[in-house]
Amino acid sequence: MAERPHATATELLSGVLEEVGRAASRNAGGAELLHELLNAPWLHALLQVYECLLQFQRRTPSPFLPYASGLSHEVHTHTHTLPHPSAEARELYNILRSPHIQAVLSSHDSIAQADYGPILPPIPDELPEDEEAMRIVCLVKNKQPLGATIRKNEETGDIYIARVIHGGLADRSGLLHPGDLLVEVNGNPVGGLEPEQVIQILIQSQGTILFKVIPNAASTNDSPVPVYIRAMVDYCPLQDTIIPCPDAGVAFGRGDLLEVVDQTDGHWWQARKLPCTTSCAGLIPSVSMLKSKQREQWWSQPLQVHTCIRPSGFRRSFRLWRRTSYRRRRQSCYSCSPNSSALANPYEEVVTYQRPPQENHRLIVLVGASGVGVNELRKRLIKLNPSTFQGAVPHTTRPIREGEETGREYHFVTKELFEYLVCNHRFLEYGEYKGHLYGTSSDSVAEVLKRGQMCIIDVEPHSIPALRTKTLKPYIVFIKPPSLESLKETRKDARVLTKFTVDRPFTEEDFAELQETSQLMESKYRQFFDSVLVNDDLQDACIQLCSIIQQAQEEPQWIPASWRAEE
Numbered sequence: 001m002a003e004r005p006h007a008t009a010t011e012l013l014s015g016v017l018e019e020v021g022r023a024a025s026r027n028a029g030g031a032e033l034l035h036e037l038l039n040a041p042w043l044h045a046l047l048q049v050y051e052c053l054l055q056f057q058r059r060t061p062s063p064f065l066p067y068a069s070g071l072s073h074e075v076h077t078h079t080h081t082l083p084h085p086s087a088e089a090r091e092l093y094n095i096l097r098s099p100h101i102q103a104v105l106s107s108h109d110s111i112a113q114a115d116y117g118p119i120l121p122p123i124p125d126e127l128p129e130d131e132e133a134m135r136i137v138c139l140v141k142n143k144q145p146l147g148a149t150i151r152k153n154e155e156t157g158d159i160y161i162a163r164v165i166h167g168g169l170a171d172r173s174g175l176l177h178p179g180d181l182l183v184e185v186n187g188n189p190v191g192g193l194e195p196e197q198v199i200q201i202l203i204q205s206q207g208t209i210l211f212k213v214i215p216n217a218a219s220t221n222d223s224p225v226p227v228y229i230r231a232m233v234d235y236c237p238l239q240d241t242i243i244p245c246p247d248a249g250v251a252f253g254r255g256d257l258l259e260v261v262d263q264t265d266g267h268w269w270q271a272r273k274l275p276c277t278t279s280c281a282g283l284i285p286s287v288s289m290l291k292s293k294q295r296e297q298w299w300s301q302p303l304q305v306h307t308c309i310r311p312s313g314f315r316r317s318f319r320l321w322r323r324t325s326y327r328r329r330r331q332s333c334y335s336c337s338p339n340s341s342a343l344a345n346p347y348e349e350v351v352t353y354q355r356p357p358q359e360n361h362r363l364i365v366l367v368g369a370s371g372v373g374v375n376e377l378r379k380r381l382i383k384l385n386p387s388t389f390q391g392a393v394p395h396t397t398r399p400i401r402e403g404e405e406t407g408r409e410y411h412f413v414t415k416e417l418f419e420y421l422v423c424n425h426r427f428l429e430y431g432e433y434k435g436h437l438y439g440t441s442s443d444s445v446a447e448v449l450k451r452g453q454m455c456i457i458d459v460e461p462h463s464i465p466a467l468r469t470k471t472l473k474p475y476i477v478f479i480k481p482p483s484l485e486s487l488k489e490t491r492k493d494a495r496v497l498t499k500f501t502v503d504r505p506f507t508e509e510d511f512a513e514l515q516e517t518s519q520l521m522e523s524k525y526r527q528f529f530d531s532v533l534v535n536d537d538l539q540d541a542c543i544q545l546c547s548i549i550q551q552a553q554e555e556p557q558w559i560p561a562s563w564r565a566e567e
């Protein structure tokens with residue numbers, strides 16, 4: 001069908017409809033359906049709208065007056081000066097002076113003049129080199145902190161933005177940067193004021209705050225790559241007398257994970273505690289700051305009391321020999337001596353790690369107070385699936401007994417060989433019991449791992465630092481007792497081995513001691529624990545332990561950066 005010149009869309013549709021109608025009367029295939037479709041009222045309405053728009057486009061309306069507000073002003077003045085205004089004149093006067101009408105007219109004028117963008121004054125051709133551009137920053141406070149700290153230059157009296165907290169209000173605005181010179185706050189000149197006075201102005205300002213600043217020419221907008229660290233010490237900003245702004249401080253405890261987002265200041269870094277619910281970072285002391293304060297022990301040490309882990313009166317199975325080492329440590333009060341490694345490295349850089357399938361499994365280490373069930377859990381796990389889980393065969397200097405086989409129960413070795421292995425740092429842990437030496441060697445562990453199995457060992461917590469190597473990548477599970485009531489309930493039939501009697505039931509005193517030892521252990525070593533498991537119901541604890549171990553081997557975990565493959 002030939003198109004008629006200048007036909008409107010409606011005319012075109014009528015023509016098409018006529019032809020399709022004729023085709024439908026001839027019973028042409030599909031014509032009836034097409035006719036029905038083209039005859040639909042919505043299609044006609046749509047075409048009408050389209051034609052209206054076309055007409056509008058052809059006849060672009062031009063404003064009746066470019067300055068309606070000028071005319072309004074004229075009429076307004078005129079009616080105002082009338083000596084005896086009529087009722088209509090008074091009404092007109094009131095209408096024209098209403099702010100809404102004035103705003104509508106002003107908008108009309110802007111559109112009429114196509115005045116949509118701001119008109120900036122031309123830039124002068126010759127600007128002096130040292131010309132300082134002033135920036136006006138308007139922030140809506142909305143009850144949240146500003147997220148910036150200020151400092152005073154004592155020589156000049158100038159107030160500067162000292163730091164901008166990552167993710168805070170000032171940072172999100174992108175308009176305030178460290179080093180910006182603060183000229184005015186809400187119209188108040190701040191030069192020469194004390195920082196506290198400026199803070200008072202800020203506190204009193206509600207809603208909008210207007211800053212006049214001279215931007216720091218050297219500031220950059222580069223956001224540094226975050227670094228992840230694990231805290232090896234406790235820190236409480238509210239107890240810190242030298243933090244620039246205690247309210248901006250982040251409190252953390254040993255074992256907490258921190259995302260450090262800014263290390264530009266040598267003394268105070270900016271970090272978020274993970275997992276974080278807020279985008280706003282806070283201040284934490286840098287490594288050098290913590291080290292310089294080492295001797296003062298100024299960060300919060302909640303357990304200043306005697307933190308010695310007391311020896312338990314009972315030990316079972318392989319852990320029997322540890323009774324001696326406990327007693328020795330008690331005499332020398334080992335646990336109360338300062339943790340030198342934590343002081344030397346108050347933070348440990350960490351990275352995420354997922355074990356590649358071809359790599360050895362991570363060593364699974366169970367730690368817990370004596371009697372909590374560490375050995376029971378380890379034994380059950382191995383019994384459950386001996387082809388997957390295995391323990392390391394320990395070394396001993398005690399004579400072999402009937403029915404025992406070297407390399408199965410123990411590696412039976414001479415005292416000389418044992419001492420040689422000790423001197424060569426072959427033991428992850430060793431000790432003496434009833435005049436015989438016992439120990440777990442790194443080679444025994446490696447043997448299990450090399451076979452593709454998961455090696456599960458239980459150690460005393462003081463041995464953990466020595467175990468933390470790139471090769472073993474230990475995953476440490478702390479086994480915790482349940483509440484006293486649960487202990488009494490679940491351990492009704494449990495037996496403990498003591499120095500004096502074999503297999504006697506737990507006493508109230510045993511439970512109290514177990515809980516106390518466990519608390520002390522956790523408070524002292526929790527920075528090393530990857531997981532904490534409460535051994536309440538034995539069956540449940542076993543299932544939970546299985547799933548913890550599976551996650552440790554198969555899912556990404558935080559490990560010290562020094563264990564990374566490339567290092």
Ligand SMILES: Nc1ncnc2c1ncn2[C@@H]1O[C@H](COP(=O)(O)OP(=O)(O)OP(=O)(O)O)[C@@H](O)[C@H]1O
Pocket residue numbers: 314315316317319320368369370371372373374375376377490491494495496535536537538539541
């Ligand atoms: N969840 C539990 N419910 C009931 N009994 C338990 C539970 N866990 C452990 N037991 C029992 O408690 C006793 C002590 O457990 P286990 O020997 O494993 O302790 P341990 O932590 O290895 O300490 P030690 O090294 O002194 O033996 C055992 O009789 C054990 O069967």
